[in-house]
Amino acid sequence: xxxxxxxxFATISRDYATFRPAYPTALFDWLATIAPERSIAWDCGxxxxxxxxxxxxxxxxxxxxxxxxxxxxxxxxxxxxxxxxAAAEVSGLADSSVDLITVAQxxxxxxxxxxxxxxxxVLTPGGVLAVWxxxxxxxxxxxxxxxxxxxxxxxxxxxxxxERALVDSGYATITLPFQSIDSPAFEMExxxxxxxxxxxxxxxxxxxxxxxxxxxxxxxxxxxxxxxxWRNPEGExxxxxxxxxxxxxxxxx
Numbered sequence: 001x002x003x004x005x006x007x008x009f010a011t012i013s014r015d016y017a018t019f020r021p022a023y024p025t026a027l028f029d030w031l032a033t034i035a036p037e038r039s040i041a042w043d044c045g046x047x048x049x050x051x052x053x054x055x056x057x058x059x060x061x062x063x064x065x066x067x068x069x070x071x072x073x074x075x076x077x078x079x080x081x082x083x084x085x086a087a088a089e090v091s092g093l094a095d096s097s098v099d100l101i102t103v104a105q106x107x108x109x110x111x112x113x114x115x116x117x118x119x120x121x122v123l124t125p126g127g128v129l130a131v132w133x134x135x136x137x138x139x140x141x142x143x144x145x146x147x148x149x150x151x152x153x154x155x156x157x158x159x160x161x162x163e164r165a166l167v168d169s170g171y172a173t174i175t176l177p178f179q180s181i182d183s184p185a186f187e188m189e190x191x192x193x194x195x196x197x198x199x200x201x202x203x204x205x206x207x208x209x210x211x212x213x214x215x216x217x218x219x220x221x222x223x224x225x226x227x228x229x230w231r232n233p234e235g236e237x238x239x240x241x242x243x244x245x246x247x248x249x250x251x252x253x
Contacts, residue, residue, distance in 0.1 A: 017048035017074040019199035021188045021241060023104060025054070027132070032058040034181055034247065035100040036126040042098045044088050044115070045106025049075035055102065056080040063098075065091055089114035093122045103131040107174065108166040116177045119250075126252040129176055133167045134188060134241035139197075141237060143229040148201075151222050156206035159213065164205070170244040178248030186243040191236040194226060 032038060041059040043052040048071055052064035056078045065086040066072050072083050086092050088103075088110040101119055103110075119129050136152050139145035166174065192200070198219055201207060210218045227233065 015203050019203050021190050023051055024186050024188060027186045028054045031130055035128050037099045040098050041100040043102045045103055047071050051102055051104040052081045053078045089118050091118055095121055096124050098122045099124055099127050101129045105133050107131045108163040123250045127250045129178055130247040132243050132245040133171055134243050135167055138240045139237060147222055147225050147229055155218050155221055156210050159206040159209040161205055171246055176246055176248035178250050181247040181249055183245040183247055186245060188241040190239045192239050193236055194230045194233040
């Protein structure tokens with residue numbers, strides 16, 4: 001096992017559930033088509049359950065695990081979703097019991113090799129592992145986007161945990177231990193007001209780390225700039241995140 005679990009989102013679990021963007025329906029449509037069956041899906045590192053609840057529309061049962069009790073306390077409810085406190089590397093699931101494993105914006109927090117070993121154990125023959133991540137958002141409006149990029153790279157840039165580098169690289173150094181499945185291109189899209197965007201920026205691990213280290217909210221450093229750039233705080237702007245998706249199938253024999 002790797003280092004002890006560090007709960008980087010304990011203090012913002014409610015905001016995480018409120019402000020994190022939704023994954024596209026097309027992604028879950030595709031996942032359902034590549035899974036060998038639609039009996040049980042395991043959403044690992046579920047956070048507040050966005051992916052788990054989406055999967056529940058396709059699978060008879062979804063087991064959603066996270067090592068963070070505070071995250072699960074704010075998780076979205078669904079009758080087909082069972083939430084459990086568990087480390088990614090020690091799920092508590094039975095051998096060869098899961099048709100699909102998903103990891104949404106969380107693989108970089110795991111001990112990857114131990115997690116892959118656990119996936120090998122719990123996946124059914126022909127079962128699928130799919131992981132995805134998203135990096136910096138893109139905003140409509142050059143001035144607004146410039147402020148967001150400055151916040152990401154410069155204001156809180158030094159406070160990103162080292163694991164974040166995997167996200168910024170698009171998981172370029174990650175190779176799944178299964179037969180590769182080509183993924184279509186997916187992206188998330190939201191139309192947000194200014195307070196929704198600021199709420200989302202407040203859920204970043206780097207924002208939390210800055211607050212704890214400097215004892216100041218870094219969002220205060222951009223709030224006036226954003227107000228000027230946004231012009232109408234009640235108006236909505238398009239926000240886009242391209243998704244990096246890796247998928248692989250466990251050998252059926």
